[in-house]
Amino acid sequence: MKNKLIWYAFGFFILTGCVKKADDLFDKSPDQRLNEALTAYQQALTTAPNGWKVYVYPKGLETSDNLSVGGFSYFMKFTDANRVAMYSDFDTVKAAVSFESGYRLKAAQRPSIYFDNYSYIHVPADPDATISQSPTGSDGKGWGTDFEFAITDEKVQGDTIHLKGNQNNSIAIMVKATKAEADAYAAGGLKASMKKLKNLNALGYFKKMSFGSKSYFIRLNEGNKTISFLWLDGSGKEQSFSTGYLSTLEGILFTIPFSDGTQTIYGINFTTYDPVSNVVGISINGVNGTIVNNGSWLTLDVDAPARWWKYSADRDSWWTSFTGFTVNGVTDALGLRNIPNFYAIVYWSAFNPAYDAFSIFTLASNSLSIYGPAVSPPSFTSDGRIIFTYYGSFGTPPGTSATLINNLRTQITDPQGYYLIQTSPLSYDMVSKDGKAWITWEWL
Secondary structure, three states: OHHHHHHHHHHHHHHHOOOOOOOOOOOOOHHHHHHHHHHHHHHHHHHOOOOEEEEEEOOHHHHHOOOOOOOEEEEEEEOOOOEEEEEEOOOHHHHHOOEEEEOEEEEOOOEEEEOOOOOHHHHHHOOOHHHHOOOOOOOOOOOOOOOEEEEOOOOOOOOEEEEEEOOOOOEEEEEEOOHHHHHHHHOOHHHHHHHHHHHHHHOOOOEEEEEOOEEEEEEEEOOOOEEEEEEEOOOOOEEEEEEEEEEOOOEEEEEEEEEOOOOEEEEEEEEEEEOOOOEEEEEEOOEEEEEEEOOOOOOOOOOHHHHHHHHHHHHOOOEEEOOOOEEOOEOOOOOHHHOOOEEEEEEEEEEEOOEEEEEEEEEEOOEEEEEEEEEOOOEEOOOOEEEOOEEEEEOOOOHHHHHHHHHHHHHHOOOOOEEEEEEEOOEEEEEEOOOOEEEEEEOO
């Protein structure tokens, strides 16, 4: 029900945010009315006894990179001294440790909230990709989010405030928190919820979600904060839907609700996790369910490995991964992002007539270094796997990285090979046969 209320507020914002209402306060000047609005919003922010839940949906990367991403959630408590304390779902540290900074309300074209000291809300907007963990992998873009927001409501009313980013047009919704919710944030509830989300990857890649009479395969992309659903319709045809997500105290809330034509899902609440049976308990729309390791994908495209390999060879260029391998639920389990000046992992088909390249790209002072293991031209199995055999190495990795490069060599030469699952026209997931290890490749 909470998720539905948030989404009703979101829908109201979309439908009314750009409509100018008639102004019946002509007995006052525009400046007087603006100052009164600022005073009213200041009072609303600071007198909410339990603070605010804030949901931010970045929009900048949709415009600049045609890239859809998930959102970020915050809990904020404002004071009359223009200070705000907050938690954030950017990572588990920020979810559990409150940070205080400054804010102010300013009379721009519309009343606006400015977070004017560096704080948690600035981190996903940081131009340094190593700080923002930008899904583009490039400096200067972050997540395409904002830290200055115009208030789009005509006046203070109810328990919800609608905002729009002044630079990237990000959508944000502020909802008054209850005392129980405020206490939960202070007690580390957001961090605990995010750890439950991590349990999904511990299941493996082939995740099947069931509740009521419905079942879906789901795919989680932590790098973009997106989740995908796959299912068979009544005629047996495969259908899919992808949306972004952000974390809440109960689980995750979707950027766009998922509907298969018979029901709408606003998010997933995580209730339990049994590491012995490897089952995650969930609740959706008040109905209990489970997510388990199915052992295989909904349908497998046996031609995908050869298609993926040929796409790189034909273009004499490479597939890129910024997040590395997830193994047994651990993101970047090989620790490759710990390599000094790490930029990306790439796979370059037919890099040399005798071998393909699994390369580490490092970037320092605009100087690019390339090194890593080489593999012989791969073999392809009839059931849709690609198998790599070690050929040698190229480039000179720093001495401190030799162990990590060896870990990469061991992983990619798994004798059982990998399935390739196409997730978009220009992205694939490469998944080990047992589903316990995978890496996402993108064509940039």
